[in-house]
Amino acid sequence: MSSPPLARTTGPVSAVLLSAGLLLSGCSSQPASAPTAPATSTPVAGETVGSGSPSPPATAEALDGLTIAVDPGHNGRNSRNPSEINRKVPDGRGGTKACNTTGTATAGDYPEHAFTFDVAERARELLEGAGAEVVMSRADDDGVGPCVDERGQFAGEAGADALVSIHANGTADTSARGFHVIVVDDAVHADVEEPSRAIAEQMVKAFEDAEFDPNPAYGRDGVVARTDIAGLNHAEVPAVMIECGEMRNRDEAALMESEEGRQRYAEAIVAGLEAHFAEQ
């Protein structure tokens, strides 16, 4: 999760969620740049399909032979190991940041770490089926960490062509809904900035094609550039962080809690990667 909508928190909801210890422990504790006003130009689903210059069809061949790094956010035992999770690690910009956080959860207590790991496993199967090699930041959902610096670095160490970090957001306002994609702003590894944004834009299209709507609180195009996401700061390969939806929203929670919903998220992620690499 990331946190700008905290400012829109309402009293009673805030009290309940804060007491659950979830809201302040998301994947990124620093707010993004101020959310824009609700978009006046929210894309209509399917509106961009077929418009503009023709782009080559995304095909499975686009991923054949590539290495894709997949980072399912958080981990299953983070909440039981606060000292390990709260220890400071390099944030990629000369400062420090907590190793990791517990993430958020649905009102039914379906945790973000379980959601992200399941979607990652589904994405891995699809990617491997398309001929890609997949490296994961964690092998199961029963551990602690890894820390945010490692979650960025492992992609470069594996020689990956791209890094996809999978999360879900935990805005307290339960009416908030939709996905957004985060990319690094003012990247330390400057050469990744442009391709990261290119992947993000294809990811937005793929999510919209899969009938997911962007969250208008995070920029009208569904892409937000931030300097405070340590995993992205450390990434030496093109990288995006996808906040698939809002776990406190009843409808999106139901989707995330369902296998069918998680498969849809995984398929959208892979479709976004396919579309990007089909253009390379």
Ligand SMILES: [Zn+2]
């Ligand atoms: Zn998260």
